[in-house]
Amino acid sequence: MKITNARIIVTCPGRNFVTLKIETDEGVTGLGDATLNGRELSVASYLTDHVIPCLIGRDPQRIEDIWQYLYRGAYWRRGPVTMAAIAAVDTALWDIKGKIAGLPLYQLLGGQSRDGVMVYAHANGRDVPETLDRVGEYIEKGYKAIRAQSGVPGLSGVYGIAKGKFYEPATKGLPQESVWSTEAYLDFVPSLFEALRVKYGMGPHLLHDVHHRLTPIEAARLGKSLEPYRLFWMEDPTPAENQEAFRLIRQHTTTPIAVGEVFNSVWDCKDLIQNQLIDYIRASVAHAGGITHLRRIADLAALYQVRTGCHGATDLSPVCMGAALHLGLAIPNLGVQEHMEHSPETDTVFPHSYTLTDGYMHPGETPGHGVEIDEELAAKYPYAPAALPVARLADGTLWNW
Ligand SMILES: O=C(O)C(=O)C[C@H](O)[C@H](O)CO
Numbered sequence: 001m002k003i004t005n006a007r008i009i010v011t012c013p014g015r016n017f018v019t020l021k022i023e024t025d026e027g028v029t030g031l032g033d034a035t036l037n038g039r040e041l042s043v044a045s046y047l048t049d050h051v052i053p054c055l056i057g058r059d060p061q062r063i064e065d066i067w068q069y070l071y072r073g074a075y076w077r078r079g080p081v082t083m084a085a086i087a088a089v090d091t092a093l094w095d096i097k098g099k100i101a102g103l104p105l106y107q108l109l110g111g112q113s114r115d116g117v118m119v120y121a122h123a124n125g126r127d128v129p130e131t132l133d134r135v136g137e138y139i140e141k142g143y144k145a146i147r148a149q150s151g152v153p154g155l156s157g158v159y160g161i162a163k164g165k166f167y168e169p170a171t172k173g174l175p176q177e178s179v180w181s182t183e184a185y186l187d188f189v190p191s192l193f194e195a196l197r198v199k200y201g202m203g204p205h206l207l208h209d210v211h212h213r214l215t216p217i218e219a220a221r222l223g224k225s226l227e228p229y230r231l232f233w234m235e236d237p238t239p240a241e242n243q244e245a246f247r248l249i250r251q252h253t254t255t256p257i258a259v260g261e262v263f264n265s266v267w268d269c270k271d272l273i274q275n276q277l278i279d280y281i282r283a284s285v286a287h288a289g290g291i292t293h294l295r296r297i298a299d300l301a302a303l304y305q306v307r308t309g310c311h312g313a314t315d316l317s318p319v320c321m322g323a324a325l326h327l328g329l330a331i332p333n334l335g336v337q338e339h340m341e342h343s344p345e346t347d348t349v350f351p352h353s354y355t356l357t358d359g360y361m362h363p364g365e366t367p368g369h370g371v372e373i374d375e376e377l378a379a380k381y382p383y384a385p386a387a388l389p390v391a392r393l394a395d396g397t398l399w400n401w
């Protein structure tokens with residue numbers, strides 16, 4: 001069997017997605033998600049100009065060898081663009097392998113370790129009452145785990161808060177700017193979780209994304225102040241370039257920590273996992289080298305009782321979601337999977353077999369990862385340049401968004 005062609009499909013059904021389609025001489029095709037929010041065309045070019053020419057004529061069944069060829073063969077290793085491109089190839093090849101075998105991908109990964117993948121929803125409100133209502137709606141829908149974000153008094157444009165009901169950080173054109181105040185945020189957040197626990201009790205798993213905004217000692221203070229509300233996790237409390245920082249946070253608080261949505265290889269995760277400085281690893285299929293590499297990360301994590309909590313915001317396409325659900329169903333150390341609903345337009349461009357019932361998702365029984373693309377429909381939504389925002393302090397200093 002040989003790869004005869006590979007193509008990039010860029011589409012914008014509400015937001016931009018980059019999809020790799022690999023075709024073979026036996027007519028079997030596979031899809032991989034290559035979307036890197038705000039930097040989409042760099043991955044499209046990396047694939048078209050540098051990767052696809054190397055794929056033509058290769059046996060698509062040699063997934064590990066192709067992965068190593070693209071990783072070691074580039075000489076320039078790691079980085080979000082390289083690893084998103086390799087991830088797209090890897091995901092498409094696993095899709096093809098599943099289709100050849102006539103089996104859903106999770107069967108090739110060892111079969112089900114559980115009946116369904118617990119997912120967490122995003123509840124966002126402009127203030128505490130609105131966030132309480134949103135959390136209540138998701139509890140009603142059967143979600144067992146809910147991420148709560150709220151507008152902070154005195155701050156406009158806080159991470160995670162939508163103008164409408166659904167939050168989408170990337171906006172058309174150049175990056176939008178917002179002003180950040182750590183003091184206002186730290187004074188406010190405990191009151192949100194106090195209100196949530198008073199209203200809904202200790203039952204629902206509650207999560208919160210700090211989105212890299214705090215210094216280590218501020219993150220330690222937040223974790224400590226949230227302990228009475230027993231969070232499932234506190235996400236990205238501080239940027240993870242300096243991983244020693246997490247030791248300081250750990251020394252002060254038992255609030256569980258989740259990190260890794262911007263990681264792209266096992267090398268980013270290794271020290272945090274081996275030193276047991278985190279509880280959940282959030283690397284994704286689309287940004288961390290595909291099924292092959294994310295499984296390697298999950299296996300390392302399992303040795304240290306670190307569980308997965310894969311990134312699944314709307315900028316990860318349904319192709320990534322499908323692949324993530326197969327992996328999540330199969331590995332022994334799933335924690336939870338992020339689930340942000342895609343727009344109806346996106347769901348029709350990417351028909352899929354995954355389903356959601358009572359807070360648990362299942363990838364379905366379709367051979368491969370179970371996600372396809374309607375190319376005719378995709379062509380009706382041309383690429384629209386969009387960028388992630390930036391944050392500044394009140395005095396104009398650039399901060400972490
Ligand atoms: O979903 C999350 O936890 C995020 O932090 C979402 C990110 O801001 C988003 O994926 C950036 O593209």
Ligand SMILES: [Mg+2]
Nearest residue numbers: 209235236261
């Ligand atoms: Mg996040």
